[in-house]
C-alpha cells in the first residue's frame with residue numbers, strides 16, 4: 001500500500017539512507033533543521049511499510065514556497081510516487097496561500113527538469129556554477 005504522509009522522527013534513518021543512495025550526499029543536520037522549523041513541508045512516501053521517497057520544502061522570507069529536495073529510491077521511480085509527493089507539497093503551500101513555488105535543478109538533470117515541467121514549472125533563470133562542483137542550475141517556478 002502506498003501512503004503519502006508527514007515525516008516523523010523515526011523515518012530519519014530511511015530519509016538519510018535515500019539521500020545517500022540518490023544524491024551521493026549525506027547531511028543529517030539539514031533534515032533535522034527542516035523537521036524543527038517547517039515540519040509541514042517534510043513529507044515521505046511509504047510503500048508496504050518502507051520509506052521509499054521524500055520531499056522537503058519551506059517558506060522563504062518573501063513568502064514563496066521553496067522545494068529543497070525531492071528523491072525517490074531508483075527501484076520505486078516511474079510509478080507516480082515523485083508526482084504524489086510533489087502534489088502533496090503543492091497542496092501544503094496552497095493551504096497557506098503561497099502564490100509561487102520555486103526550486104533549482106542541476107542543468108544535467110534532464111529527467112528532473114522534465115518531471116517538473118510536466119507538473120507546470122517553467123524555467124525562469126540559469127544560475128551559473130550554482131553547485132559546489134561547478135555545475136549550473138535552472139531556476140524553475142510554478143505559479144499557483
Ligand SMILES: CC(C)(COP(=O)(O)OP(=O)(O)OC[C@H]1O[C@@H](n2cnc3c(N)ncnc32)[C@H](O)[C@@H]1OP(=O)(O)O)[C@@H](O)C(=O)NCCC(=O)NCCS
Pocket residue numbers: 022068069070071072073076077078079080081082083084105109111112114115118
Ligand atoms: C525526479 C524524481 C523525484 C521523480 O520521481 P518518480 O517517482 O520517478 O516520478 P514519477 O513516477 O511521478 O514520474 C516519473 C516518470 O514516470 C512516469 N510514470 C508515472 N507513473 C507511471 C506509471 N504508473 N507507469 C508508467 N510511467 C509512469 C511519468 O509519466 C514520468 O515521466 P517523465 O519522466 O517523462 O515525466 C526521481 O526521478 C528522483 O528521485 N530522481 C533523483 C533525484 C532528483 O533528481 N531529484 C530532483 C531534483 S532535487
